[in-house]
Amino acid sequence: MSDSSSTTPTAPVARTSRPMSEALLNEKWDRCLSSMLIRSGLGLSFGIVFSVLLFKRRAWPAYVGLGFGAGRAWEECDSSFKHAAAPSKDGLRVLRP
Amino acid sequence: MLRASLLRARPIAPAAHLQWRVAHRFFADTKKPDETLLPGSQSAKTNVDIPPPPPLTTPTNPSAANTSTIPAGDVPRTPPTPEEVRSAPAVSPATTPPTGTGSSSVAPPPQPPKPKKRRFRRFLIQLLILSALGYAGGVYYSLVSDNFHDFFTEYVPFGEDAVGYFEEREFRKRFPGQAGSPHLHPQIKGEPKVTIPSKHGLSWRVAEDGEEGKGSDLASKGRHSSAVEEAKPAASQGKREAPSTKDKPTESATHDLLPKGAVKAEPKKEEPKKAEAAPAPTAPLVDNLEIPSAKEPVVQDVVKILNDIIMVINADAAASKYSSVIAKARSDLGKVISDITTLKEAEQKAAEEKIRAAHAEFDAAAKELINRVDRQMQEQEAHWKEEYESEREKLAQTYKQKLQSELEVAQKVHEQRLKNELLEQSIALQRHFASTIRDRVETERDGRLSKLTELSDSIHELEKLTGEWNAVVDANLKTQHLVVAVEAVKATLEKADVPKPFVTELAALKEIANDDPVVAAAIASINPVAYQRGIPTASQLIDRFRRVAAEVRKAALLPEDAGVASHLASLAMSKFLFKKSGLAVGSDVEAVLARTEALLEEGDLDGAAREMNGLEGWAKVLSRDWLGEVRRVLEVRQALDVIATEARLQTLLVD
Numbered sequence: 001m002s003d004s005s006s007t008t009p010t011a012p013v014a015r016t017s018r019p020m021s022e023a024l025l026n027e028k029w030d031r032c033l034s035s036m037l038i039r040s041g042l043g044l045s046f047g048i049v050f051s052v053l054l055f056k057r058r059a060w061p062a063y064v065g066l067g068f069g070a071g072r073a074w075e076e077c078d079s080s081f082k083h084a085a086a087p088s089k090d091g092l093r094v095l096r097p
Numbered sequence: 098m099l100r101a102s103l104l105r106a107r108p109i110a111p112a113a114h115l116q117w118r119v120a121h122r123f124f125a126d127t128k129k130p131d132e133t134l135l136p137g138s139q140s141a142k143t144n145v146d147i148p149p150p151p152p153l154t155t156p157t158n159p160s161a162a163n164t165s166t167i168p169a170g171d172v173p174r175t176p177p178t179p180e181e182v183r184s185a186p187a188v189s190p191a192t193t194p195p196t197g198t199g200s201s202s203v204a205p206p207p208q209p210p211k212p213k214k215r216r217f218r219r220f221l222i223q224l225l226i227l228s229a230l231g232y233a234g235g236v237y238y239s240l241v242s243d244n245f246h247d248f249f250t251e252y253v254p255f256g257e258d259a260v261g262y263f264e265e266r267e268f269r270k271r272f273p274g275q276a277g278s279p280h281l282h283p284q285i286k287g288e289p290k291v292t293i294p295s296k297h298g299l300s301w302r303v304a305e306d307g308e309e310g311k312g313s314d315l316a317s318k319g320r321h322s323s324a325v326e327e328a329k330p331a332a333s334q335g336k337r338e339a340p341s342t343k344d345k346p347t348e349s350a351t352h353d354l355l356p357k358g359a360v361k362a363e364p365k366k367e368e369p370k371k372a373e374a375a376p377a378p379t380a381p382l383v384d385n386l387e388i389p390s391a392k393e394p395v396v397q398d399v400v401k402i403l404n405d406i407i408m409v410i411n412a413d414a415a416a417s418k419y420s421s422v423i424a425k426a427r428s429d430l431g432k433v434i435s436d437i438t439t440l441k442e443a444e445q446k447a448a449e450e451k452i453r454a455a456h457a458e459f460d461a462a463a464k465e466l467i468n469r470v471d472r473q474m475q476e477q478e479a480h481w482k483e484e485y486e487s488e489r490e491k492l493a494q495t496y497k498q499k500l501q502s503e504l505e506v507a508q509k510v511h512e513q514r515l516k517n518e519l520l521e522q523s524i525a526l527q528r529h530f531a532s533t534i535r536d537r538v539e540t541e542r543d544g545r546l547s548k549l550t551e552l553s554d555s556i557h558e559l560e561k562l563t564g565e566w567n568a569v570v571d572a573n574l575k576t577q578h579l580v581v582a583v584e585a586v587k588a589t590l591e592k593a594d595v596p597k598p599f600v601t602e603l604a605a606l607k608e609i610a611n612d613d614p615v616v617a618a619a620i621a622s623i624n625p626v627a628y629q630r631g632i633p634t635a636s637q638l639i640d641r642f643r644r645v646a647a648e649v650r651k652a653a654l655l656p657e658d659a660g661v662a663s664h665l666a667s668l669a670m671s672k673f674l675f676k677k678s679g680l681a682v683g684s685d686v687e688a689v690l691a692r693t694e695a696l697l698e699e700g701d702l703d704g705a706a707r708e709m710n711g712l713e714g715w716a717k718v719l720s721r722d723w724l725g726e727v728r729r730v731l732e733v734r735q736a737l738d739v740i741a742t743e744a745r746l747q748t749l750l751v752d
Contacts, residue, residue, distance in 0.1 A: 021722035022648040025664075025715065032661065078660040084718070 028084065032077035036070060043069025236260055240267075382407055393441075396434050403430065572751045575611065579744040582606040587737055596631030603628050606740065615743045619736040627729040638727060639697050642705075645723045646690045650674070652715040653686040659715070686716050702727055 019027055047065020055061050236259050239249040250257040382404045407423055410416045586602045603620060610616035633641070653674065654667040674687060680695055681688040689708055696705040706727045709720050 022645045022719045024719060025648065025652060029664075074661060078662075081660055081664055082658050 024084065028077075028080055032073070032080070035076060036073040039069035039073040040066050041069065043067065043072075232259075236263060240264070393434075393437060396437060399430065399433065403427075569751050572747065575609070576744050576747040576751070578609045579606070579613075579616070579747070580741070582609045583737055583741045583744060590632065590733065590737075593631065594634065596633050596637070598629055598631045600628050610740075613743065616740050619739040619743075623732050623736050624729050627733050632730045632733055633726055635700065635702070638702070638723075638730070641723055641726070642694065642697060645720050646694070648719050649686060649690060649712070649716045652719060655715050657714065684711070686712065702731055706731065 043065035044062055045065070047062035047068075050065070051058055051061035232253075235245075235249050235253060235256065239246040239256070239260050240263060246260065250260055403426060410419045410423065582602070582605055586599060586606060589597070589599050589602055603623075607616065607620055651668055651671050652664075654670050656663055659667070677683075677687050677691040678695075679691060681691040689712055693705045693708040696702075696708060706724060709724055709727075710717075712720060
């Protein structure tokens with residue numbers, strides 16, 4: 001123990017399973033941004049494909065797809081933020097009248 | 098194909114058709130039914146195995162195909178032409194075999210009988226060869242192995258002869274000198290055997306009348322009975338002479354006494370008498386009654402004999418020759434009679450004397466016997482008397498002895514009883530003595546024992562006092578140890594720059610506390626994570642607080658159930674907030690953070706934790722981990738304080 005402490009004088013080893021509480025919000029932001037990028041990209045690509053295949057290469061299907069993807073990502077992010085604030089109800093039994 | 102064409106080309110006659118089929122059924126048999134040949138498919142093979150073309154001759158000559166199997170006699174006959182068949186009567190000529198239109202005229206299948214016969218013959222030959230081989234092998238093996246020899250000669254017919262022949266040959270080869278005489282027992286050759294007659298051995302017959310079996314009769318005299326043949330006749334002669342010489346010595350004195358002597362003497366006299374009777378042809382017969390002592394039977398007999406002789410002589414022609422002899426005999430007769438009388442008298446006298454002597458002897462013996470009996474009786478009487486006396490004395494003595502012994506026993510019993518009484522008395526006395534002594538000793542002992550008990554009580558008290566003091570000392574020591582252990586834990590916690598586990602120190606503390614409930618409860622109150630991972634130091638806590646505070650400030654303006662937009666807004670707006678410092682007043686996030694920082698700088702961890710606990714929403718969520726750490730540190734400190742106070746309390750409690 002003593003030697004390990006001497007070799008690593010830094011703070012306790014970060015737990016991989018659960019992030020530290022102060023980093024919760026940052027992590028959520030990271031995830032939101034990444035999902036936003038991916039979903040909007042996916043929507044855009046689908047729109048482009050549709051526009052090529054069905055809509056004679058019009059521009060609007062591409063924009064619509066982008067909007068769908070971005071909107072979906074936004075919604076997910078919003079829900080994740082909202083739910084995280086409330087205390088988690090894991091392991092609690094809810095009594096309904 | 099060829100055959101089909103041939104068939105088509107053939108004249109149509111039912112009988113011939115049948116014959117044809119019979120003759121060629123091999124080809125039909127060899128064809129497999131499931132073999133389908135396309136035309137031209139087998140053309141490649143044609144040069145390899147072309148089936149021999151069926152004879153293109155007329156069906157009357159099928160023998161070209163199978164001359165080897167069908168003999169000439171079995172060749173089917175030429176079928177009659179349809180005209181012939183139609184014209185021919187139903188009855189065929191007697192000389193020719195029936196060759197009618199029906200199937201009955203079909204020649205018998207030529208093949209089956211042949212192979213059968215041959216097979217049977219072959220089988221017979223094989224069997225013969227096999228049996229001969231087996232027999233030869235058996236003979237050979239019987240020459241080799243004794244066991245098998247026994248079996249073979251006993252059970253296999255003629256096996257004995259065969260084996261015997263070979264053995265003989267071998268024997269001759271080995272001993273050429275004895276070639277003539279077989280070494281086997283002559284019985285095999287049938288030579289005259291030794292036969293024992295049915296009536297051999299002992300029988301009622303004398304040995305002499307077994308003359309017919311003289312050749313082999315063992316009972317007859319021969320070489321087998323005695324080797325000395327020449328000496329025999331001489332010995333027998335000697336034997337024959339011996340009895341004649343013996344006649345005289347055997348005559349004893351007793352013989353002379355008997356009248357036999359006289360009788361014997363007479364034959365000697367008769368011889369001259371016979372001579373005498375001859376001259377007197379009519380010699381007078383001797384009168385039986387005239388002769389003195391005619392009553393004597395012996396004399397009568399002699400006279401009778403003499404008379405017979407005289408009569409014979411008288412009858413004879415030459416009676417005159419013997420007359421003188423007879424006369425002499427007659428005169429001699431008188432002499433003989435006188436001799437007999439004298440002899441008789443002498444005998445009578447001797448007998449009388451003997452009788453007298455015997456009488457006297459008997460008398461003497463009788464007297465002696467009587468005397469002896471008397472004496473014996475007297476002796477016996479005396480003996481009995483003596484015995485009676487002795488017996489009486491014995492009885493008297495035994496009675497006396499009995500009486501004496503009984504008397505003694507009675508005395509002994511009496512004495513024993515007396516002794517017993519004495520013993521009882523002594524025992525009673527001893528008991529009494531012992532009881533008195535015991536009483537005395539008891540009284541004495543009671544006096545001393547009371548003093549001893551007092552002493553032991555005082556010793557017990559002393560021991561108790563020392564034990565108490567020991568307990569006090571032990572308790573002191575224990576509390577001292579406890580304090581030291583608590584100090585050690587505190588020191589390790591304060592010294593550490595980095596969070597270090599202090600499980601060993603806590604374990605030592607618990608050990609020293611020796612199941613003190615207060616200490617145990619205090620240790621149990623500590624979160625196990627704290628002593629397993631260690632607790633952060635104050636500087637680490639402050640450092641982490643600064644990071645947490647930055648994050649919390651970002652989320653300071655968030656409303657409840659904030660979405661992405663409000664989060665973004667909060668992030669943007671929190672940059673423009675004015676920072677407070679010191680013990681700010683208010684319950685907003687910024688004021689709480691400022692107060693907490695101030696408290697932490699003062700070292701008041703408890704207050705800082707309370708302040709941070711007052712936050713709500715995202716701010717509280719973000720600061721949760723930091724709060725847990727602070728709480729753990731506080732718990733450990735509290736537990737150590739409790740233990741230290743407990744130790745102090747115990748030191749106070751000892752007195």
